[in-house]
Amino acid sequence: MSAPTSRAVRVGTRRSLLATTQSGHVADMVQGLGLDTELVEITTDGDRSQAAGTPLVGSATTGVFVSALRDALLAGEVDLAVHSLKDLPTYPCEGVTLVVVPPREDPRDVVVARDGMTLGELPVGSRVGTGSPRREAQLHALGLGLEVVPIRGNVDTRIRAVREGTVDAVLLARAGLARIGRVEEATEVLDPLQLLPAPGQGALAVECRSDDTDLLEALAVLDDPRTRAAVDAERAVLATLEGGCSAPIGALAEIVEGEDEEELWVRAIALSPDGALSVRMSATGSPADAHGVGARLAQEMLADGAGQLGQPGPAIESGQVPQA
Numbered sequence: 001m002s003a004p005t006s007r008a009v010r011v012g013t014r015r016s017l018l019a020t021t022q023s024g025h026v027a028d029m030v031q032g033l034g035l036d037t038e039l040v041e042i043t044t045d046g047d048r049s050q051a052a053g054t055p056l057v058g059s060a061t062t063g064v065f066v067s068a069l070r071d072a073l074l075a076g077e078v079d080l081a082v083h084s085l086k087d088l089p090t091y092p093c094e095g096v097t098l099v100v101v102p103p104r105e106d107p108r109d110v111v112v113a114r115d116g117m118t119l120g121e122l123p124v125g126s127r128v129g130t131g132s133p134r135r136e137a138q139l140h141a142l143g144l145g146l147e148v149v150p151i152r153g154n155v156d157t158r159i160r161a162v163r164e165g166t167v168d169a170v171l172l173a174r175a176g177l178a179r180i181g182r183v184e185e186a187t188e189v190l191d192p193l194q195l196l197p198a199p200g201q202g203a204l205a206v207e208c209r210s211d212d213t214d215l216l217e218a219l220a221v222l223d224d225p226r227t228r229a230a231v232d233a234e235r236a237v238l239a240t241l242e243g244g245c246s247a248p249i250g251a252l253a254e255i256v257e258g259e260d261e262e263e264l265w266v267r268a269i270a271l272s273p274d275g276a277l278s279v280r281m282s283a284t285g286s287p288a289d290a291h292g293v294g295a296r297l298a299q300e301m302l303a304d305g306a307g308q309l310g311q312p313g314p315a316i317e318s319g320q321v322p323q324a
């Protein structure tokens, strides 16, 4: 494969340690194809308002982190944009193509707690920091009597809150810790049986301009079809549920050995914000039909009441929604 241009491929990245590490990883993969690369740091509105101390929670953050990189891509200031896949909105962006989904890191969430404790070892009433409605709802659903306190900032800031005693523990993506070389600070890896990760967690998304055909062709070999199938299914769950509900959602798809071929196994949960009510379901299907498997799973969840979970008030009659 010859180089698509004589210039270096400009890889756009956010400034945080996690973002530059992830982008460096992608740049290495691109160099492996014999292309030169150059990292270009882009400051996002999300980074700016975090620095200014403005609270950012939940999905409000996602678009902010992604759009500045996409703007730089579409403006021709960079040739690739690297994101955490779980930060990407489910709807497509005009003129931008998701060219590479590299092999995924461990998608699970972890606990970083004081004194090396697991969630189950934390005393009732302990304070657990998270800004994620998905983690908060599932933590409550575990019934451990833990208090959830809002926390924000980058991974480093969150771990420091535990070291300084502001909180007893924080919940983080294992992949993020691993990428910045601090995975040994996790005191427990949470089984997806207890806490399902965010759709796309642990995976990276590499975007390029849809009309940059040379680069599209050159990079196609870097795409990992199994990770692509898994995240397609998870994002189809999210997109389908988002159409009908505002509840926190977890989803995890895995490739498993079937009778004589590989199967895609998808688990998903939607919860009321306080975790009291939830709809949890799973499905299997062909990796070639990843989007369909995820979308149908989500439709079943909506038929089972997932659409009512996000709304406060007496939308759900007692017993109507299974406690999963």
Ligand SMILES: NCc1[nH]cc(CCC(=O)O)c1CC(=O)O
Pocket: 084, 085, 086, 087, 171, 172, 173, 174, 175, 176, 177, 200, 201, 202, 203, 204
């Ligand atoms: N919420 C922000 C975010 N986006 C991606 C990661 C970590 C890397 C990943 O999940 O792929 C994190 C930090 C976290 O959730 O702990």
